[in-house]
Structures are given as C-alpha cells and as structure tokens.
Amino acid sequence: xxxxxxxxxxxxxxxxxxxxxxxxxxxxxxxxxxxxxxxxxxxxxxxxxxxxxxxxxxxxxxxxxxxxxxxxxxxxxxxxxxxxxxxxxxxxxxxxxxxxxxxxxxxxxxxxxxxxxxxxxxxxxxxxxxxxxxxxxxxxxxxxxxxxxxxxxxxxxxxxxxxx
Numbered sequence: 135x136x137x138x139x140x141x142x143x144x145x146x147x148x149x150x151x152x153x154x155x156x157x158x159x160x161x162x163x164x165x166x167x168x169x170x171x172x173x174x175x176x177x178x179x180x181x182x183x184x185x186x187x188x189x190x191x192x193x194x195x196x197x198x199x200x201x202x203x204x205x206x207x208x209x210x211x212x213x214x215x216x217x218x219x220x221x222x223x224x225x226x227x228x229x230x231x232x233x234x235x236x237x238x239x240x241x242x243x244x245x246x247x248x249x250x251x252x253x254x255x256x257x258x259x260x261x262x263x264x265x266x267x268x269x270x271x272x273x274x275x276x277x278x279x280x281x282x283x284x285x286x287x288x289x290x291x292x293x294x295x296x297x298x
Contacts, residue, residue: 144219149276163235163254165280166288171239171250172271187289206295210243255291
C-alpha cells in the first residue's frame with residue numbers, strides 16, 4: 135500500500151479477516167491499536183498504560199485514562215470495540231519519524247458511537263517488557279482473533295477519547 139500524505143483507508147475486521155489487503159506492518163499496527171482499545175474497553179487501564187510511550191504515559195496517568203474513558207462512555211451500556219470500519223493512516227502532517235500509524239477505532243453500544251484515536255510509534259529503545267496476552271477481541275459481530283507476537287518496540291504515542 136502506498137498512501138500519499140493525508141490519505142487514509144477505512145478497513146473492517148470481521149471474524150473472516152480484514153476486508154482490505156494490508157501489508158504486514160499495517161496489520162501489526164492496527165492489531166496493536168485494537169489491543170490497546172480492548173484493554174481500555176475492558177477496564178485494564180494498568181495494562182493499557184504499559185503500552186504507552188514515556189511521553190504519552192506522562193500525559194495520561196492511569197487515573198486520567200480511567201476518568202476520561204468513563205466520561206466518554208457514561209451514556210453507553212456495555213461498550214464494545216466495533217472495527218467496522220477503522221480509519222487508518224500511515225502519513226499525516228505532524229507525524230514524527232518514529233510514528234508508524236494513526237488509527238480511529240469506534241467504540242459502540244446501544245446504537246451510539248464513540249471512538250478512541252491513537253498514534254502508534256516504534257521506539258526501539260523502549261522494548262515493552264510486559265507480555266501481551268490479548269489474542270482475541272469481542273465485537274458486535276463476534277469474537278475475532280488478532281495477530282500475536284507483535285513487535286515489542288511498538289507503543290501508543292498519542293491518544294484521544296471521543297469523536298472529533
């Protein structure tokens with residue numbers, strides 16, 4: 135895939151797989167983003183925090199992650215990740231050299247949609263030492279298997295809660 139600056143794709147992940155042919159790195163970045171959102175939605179804030187870069191974790195201490203997520207979903211009963219579709223970019227205006235993907239992942243319940251948006255970076259000097267235990271996510275369309283053994287150098291470098 136050769137995206138031009140500010141080009142994006144919308145991809146859907148179903149139990150049968152992705153609806154769009156992704157390169158290996160793109161699929162890894164999207165799976166990392168989905169694992170981060172899975173941990174937030176399942177209230178595993180300490181595990182989500184461990185996936186963040188040092189800079190991002192300073193801006194988003196665990197209590198702030200939890201408070202912001204709770205505020206976002208306060209009107210939703212049983213929120214779930216809804217990867218239908220996920221908006222994804224590999225190039226954008228303010229990206230840094232270590233940024234490798236930007237993802238907008240919907241979180242839905244009761245016909246309402248919110249989202250978590252994040253930038254995934256690759257920082258070789260910050261290998262994640264916490265083993266990744268997320269191998270499936272639950273969506274409105276069923277349980278979906280994700281890639282395992284993702285690079286330990288990935289991290290969430292920016293995060294936003296809510297729809298733009």
